[in-house]
Amino acid sequence: MSSIVLGPEDPAPVEIINPFAVSPVLITGDHTGNAVPRAMNGLGLPAPELERHIAWDIGAAGVARSLAHKMTATAVLAVYSRLLIDPNRPLGDPECIPATSDGTPIPANADLSDADIEARANAFYWPYHRVTDEQIGRLRRAGQVPAIIAVHTFTPAMNTAGTTAMNTAGTPAMKPAGDSARPWHVGVLYSRDERLPRPLMDALKAEEGLVVGDNEPYSGITHGYALKIHGLAHGLPHVELEIRQDLVADVTGQERWASLLAKVLAPILSQPSFNSIVHI
DSSP states (O other): OOSOOOOTTSOOSEEEESTTOOSSEEEEETTOOOBOOGGGGGGGOOGGGGGSTTTSOTTHHHHHHHHHHHTTOEEEEEOBOTTTOOTTSOTTSGGGSOSEETTEEOGGGTTOOHHHHHHHIIIIIHHHHHHHHHHHHHHHHTTOOOEEEEEEEEOSEEEOTTOEEEOTTSOEEEOOSSEEEOOOSEEEEOSSOOTTHHHHHHHHHTSTTOOEEESOSSOTTTSOHHHIIIIITTTOOEEEEEEEGGGSSSHHHHHHHHHHHHHHHHHHHTSGGGSSOOOO
16 A cells, blocks of 8 residues: 555644643543545445444544533544554554454555555654643643543443453453443543542542443553553653443533533642652
8 A cells, every 4th residue: 555644635633622721631532533544545444434433432532622621721632543553552562553453354454564654653643642742841831730631432342252451450350251241431540640540530439320440441551552651651640531432422421521520620630739740
């Protein structure tokens, strides 16, 4: 395939909401877009496949945009599908440009050359990470210590046959085979820095009827590459939120969750403990 992946008719790889806001919050969306450059012919997939969860985190963009407006904060959102290249994986990870996703082969991802991978990284991967760091730098120069809030969504059930996950202690835990229902409404993911995740989990658990996952349905120890390089490496407070997709599949659900998150985050982030850089 040609290494020329973006044409003049294609959108920019990164969307920035409130680019000049100075609130001490930066919202990120690693999987908020499902665009594919026109010249790449939908990666060889039927159009409906690009609307599925394999291509993006359904509902995450709406939640992130609304949360940014409610908190008068900046948001940095990836525009293109993670099937092209996943900014939440290290470049050396085979899942960064997956050959298959949830059993679906991705024709355009077969037999890529080093030049093809480099072209995709330059077009989609590095711009997203560069803009995120630029926004962190802008906020730091404005005297802020921004908390990084990564917004993701997850499927209500997942085929877990043959998979192994890490539990919150970082040790292997076998997942049950077959389609496994996920009971959580929202998961709070973290690794070494618990400054923000712990009070956020407490606040969410205090909401009537909410089932909150502690490093579920994924572990922040083994997942969350983008959050580690933009949050943990900078010494900034950070957390990854995973909201169940059926709860944010429409605008009403997205607004409801953005309002809830803005409500619980505001008093937490106003605490003095979030005004300092902490390397753990």
